[in-house]
Amino acid sequence: MGVVEADELPDGVVVADGRGLVVEFNAAAARLTGTPPRRALGRPVREALPLEDIAGRRWWDVTDPYGGLRIRTRQPERNLLLPGGREVLVAARYVRETAPGGGPGPLRRLVVTLRGTDARRRAELGHAELIATVAHELRSPLTSVKGFTKTLLAKWDRFTDDQKRVMLQTVDNDADRVTRLIAELLDISRIDSGRMEVRRSVVDLPTAVRRHVAAYEAAGQPPERFDVRVRGELPELWADADKVDQILGNLVENAVRHGAGTVTLEIEPAALGDPARPAVAVTVSDEGPGIPAESMHRVFTRFWRGSRRGGTGLGLYIVKGLIEAHGGRITVGSGGAGGARFRFILPAGLPEFLLPNS
Numbered sequence: 001m002g003v004v005e006a007d008e009l010p011d012g013v014v015v016a017d018g019r020g021l022v023v024e025f026n027a028a029a030a031r032l033t034g035t036p037p038r039r040a041l042g043r044p045v046r047e048a049l050p051l052e053d054i055a056g057r058r059w060w061d062v063t064d065p066y067g068g069l070r071i072r073t074r075q076p077e078r079n080l081l082l083p084g085g086r087e088v089l090v091a092a093r094y095v096r097e098t099a100p101g102g103g104p105g106p107l108r109r110l111v112v113t114l115r116g117t118d119a120r121r122r123a124e125l126g127h128a129e130l131i132a133t134v135a136h137e138l139r140s141p142l143t144s145v146k147g148f149t150k151t152l153l154a155k156w157d158r159f160t161d162d163q164k165r166v167m168l169q170t171v172d173n174d175a176d177r178v179t180r181l182i183a184e185l186l187d188i189s190r191i192d193s194g195r196m197e198v199r200r201s202v203v204d205l206p207t208a209v210r211r212h213v214a215a216y217e218a219a220g221q222p223p224e225r226f227d228v229r230v231r232g233e234l235p236e237l238w239a240d241a242d243k244v245d246q247i248l249g250n251l252v253e254n255a256v257r258h259g260a261g262t263v264t265l266e267i268e269p270a271a272l273g274d275p276a277r278p279a280v281a282v283t284v285s286d287e288g289p290g291i292p293a294e295s296m297h298r299v300f301t302r303f304w305r306g307s308r309r310g311g312t313g314l315g316l317y318i319v320k321g322l323i324e325a326h327g328g329r330i331t332v333g334s335g336g337a338g339g340a341r342f343r344f345i346l347p348a349g350l351p352e353f354l355l356p357n358s
Helices: 027-033 059-063 118-158 161-193 205-218 241-258 293-298 315-325
Strands: 012-016 022-025 074-081 087-098 104-115 201-203 226-230 237-239 263-272 274-285 329-334 340-347
Touching: 012 027, 027 104, 118 161, 161 315, 201 241, 205 226, 205 241, 205 263, 205 274, 237 241, 241 263, 241 274, 241 315, 241 340, 263 340, 315 329, 315 340
Parallel strands: 226 263
Antiparallel strands: 012 022, 012 104, 074 087, 087 104, 201 237, 263 274, 274 340, 329 340
């Protein structure tokens, strides 16, 4: 791999020498500051980057990299202002000479990195939308729970046992909704932070699929609505059984609720990247209206709900995260009968880190 040029870096990089003069000013720094490199090179870094904090203080006077404490080696990233009020995220690293006694000496090079605030703002907007969605979804069941419990406590003797049972069943169902929402939030936190744990064991995928179908049939769905197909000899699948159930549950529920006609579930051997690497594929398709072509790329993003409202819109985002945590992938398209078609592939076989002597 060759040396990466400064202009190829996505973040702004400004380097000043031991005299405080700019010797490097890359393209990203020029874009973020609006200053062409030719105007910055050779100038004092204080003039090339006239940064101020939110209180209006000159950042260089506060940090003083050339005259401050020699034990300081860096400045953590913080939000600063350029002329005109443009916000930028700034961090600095001090490269020092070694003093005769072995301690830190004078500053030899100052490396300043700059980042735009767009990504942070997008993340903040996403967090704000998540909080608003959660608050909205929590309000309904909690209002119901509060209403029924208050009524029962105040007028317990006025209701028959059947009426009490109906009220308590409603409270129980609403508590389940709150529990599911909290579980979704925990999943999103783990997915976004890369902390999703996968506890692998052997999973019988056809049995898991048939278990979900049987649950819908027991709830009143006609058996002829489901078509389960197992093709070929499946390799042994090592996966997190609970997370596989969560994936299947979401995809089958979407097909039943939003689709129409027959819900087809196909399980077959597959390849994932390397043709020699065994994998298992599951396809869930329906015969409903399908997903508009212009929406296909947004299906696995947060809050996507399609043409029908209701729910948090987090389910498919979580499904994608769970599958990718297994090292798999998921795609969406149109089925042969015009409905939605979701297909996910999970790597099979015993993972290398679980092999003896690995």
